[in-house]
Amino acid sequence: MEIDFNEINYVTDPTWQVIHADYEQFLLSMTGPTVIDISGEDNTKCRVFVTLLQGDEPSGIIAIHRYLEQKGNTRPATKLRFIICSVEAAASRPLFSKRFTDGGIDINRCFGNQLVVNKEDFLQRNYQHRANLIKHAIEEVQPEMVIDLHNAPSSGPAFAISALVNTETLSLASFFSSTLILSDLKIGSLMEHNFHCPYITVECGGSEDEQAHEVAFAGIVNIANCQHIGYIHQKKSVDVIYRPLRLQLKSNVKLSYAKHDEGYNGITLKNNIECFNFGSAYQDQMLGWVDGEGLNNLNLIDKDGTNVLADYFYIRENQLVCRHNLRLFKATNNKQKAMNDCLFYVVKAPVNEA
Structure with missing residues (x-):
């Protein structure tokens, strides 16, 4: 047009x-x-x-x-x-x-x-x-x-x-x-x-x-x-x-959704990821799977331009896991939208949220 x-x-x-x-x-x-x-x-x-x-x-x-x-x-x-x-x-x-x-x-x-x-x-x-x-x-x-x-x-x-x-x-x-x-x-x-x-x-x-x-x-x-x-x-x-942050894929990283680990390249999120919208994602909870690049597939950039991903997530074997209690929103299983914008927004939950 x-x-x-x-x-x-x-x-x-x-x-x-x-x-x-x-x-x-x-x-x-x-x-x-x-x-x-x-x-x-x-x-x-x-x-x-x-x-x-x-x-x-x-x-x-x-x-x-x-x-x-x-x-x-x-x-x-x-x-x-x-x-x-x-x-x-x-x-x-x-x-x-x-x-x-x-x-x-x-x-x-x-x-x-x-x-x-x-x-x-x-x-x-x-x-x-x-x-x-x-x-x-x-x-x-x-x-x-x-x-x-x-x-x-x-x-x-x-x-x-x-x-x-x-x-x-x-x-x-x-x-x-x-x-x-x-x-x-x-x-x-x-x-x-x-x-x-x-x-x-x-x-x-x-x-x-x-x-x-x-x-x-x-x-x-x-x-x-x-x-x-x-x-x-x-x-x-x-x-x-x-002050939430946006979890994004790095350039040329593949994105998939699955119920179980299927061994895909890049990042695989749980296919029910949107269920976490404004709910609690608890410390040590698994949100998906990664390939051999681990956290290097992702960016979580703060207002100073620093990638603070490791402050929020860690890798357990090949699983993407929450380091703290987190609140997620705008999580989606719409692959196109997630790749064009972000996987979701995330903020650390208050200490008293459990």
Whole structure:
């Protein structure tokens, strides 16, 4: 598909003809990134929702379509801006099956000063240009909050992520989840940009989970109707998890999934690895198997650029084993997604968790 990287479309208070009968027609009616503004009772303030930075994460657009379809003549408390990003990838057949278009790159790795991909320069510049258009669409309304809606690659509970933990981000997180992750990872994501307002990313749950779509929709409705965003409106207590790391394969390392050790090259994860999402992986628990390269197959890079893998895992015979009680999330048995992004995020569990 030929992509016009200069294109970004703006729509204000769309009619039912623009919204269409279902979210799939709604998506297919778009020719590129689309900004939808909804007038509010107070149009001096604006709340921004971003979705489809990755084309295989549909909960955000499903929830936005449902909100637009059901809101009728009611107005939100403030102006709302919905930004729908990787339309071309999401619209590739089958719908919502591609993180980015064939031959493309992940735009949510293009917002930082350094790209973490190795592609031709012109392709990098094009995606960075689109990323800048998205940033401008957020900045031009001077938002009072930004929420970026995503899906995890496999089933799991919803959680929020922020680069800052304060009363405002805790309040926003509480509309979607009871967990907020503080992250200082630098991977070129939109979350790393400072919009001078509270910002959270929400992982609503698995992309095929109806509950994930419901989490996104309920959060949009509650925030749209909330008169003032702040600590007083915190919907539930929120548990904070500090600074997880991403477990990744090194280049050219093969990945497999199995119930038992099949002797594959590279790394083999247990085929039920996603069961560990937000559960406990205990000290000395086995998560998979390795070939003769052992831990040299993997990277677990901290914010200083150091590979701290041996602080979290060790090899027992040919098994990949937890060195401490760990919490895992975004673990997936989707091979393509695991290889393109990470095997899972991991953080050491508090000492009192057993």
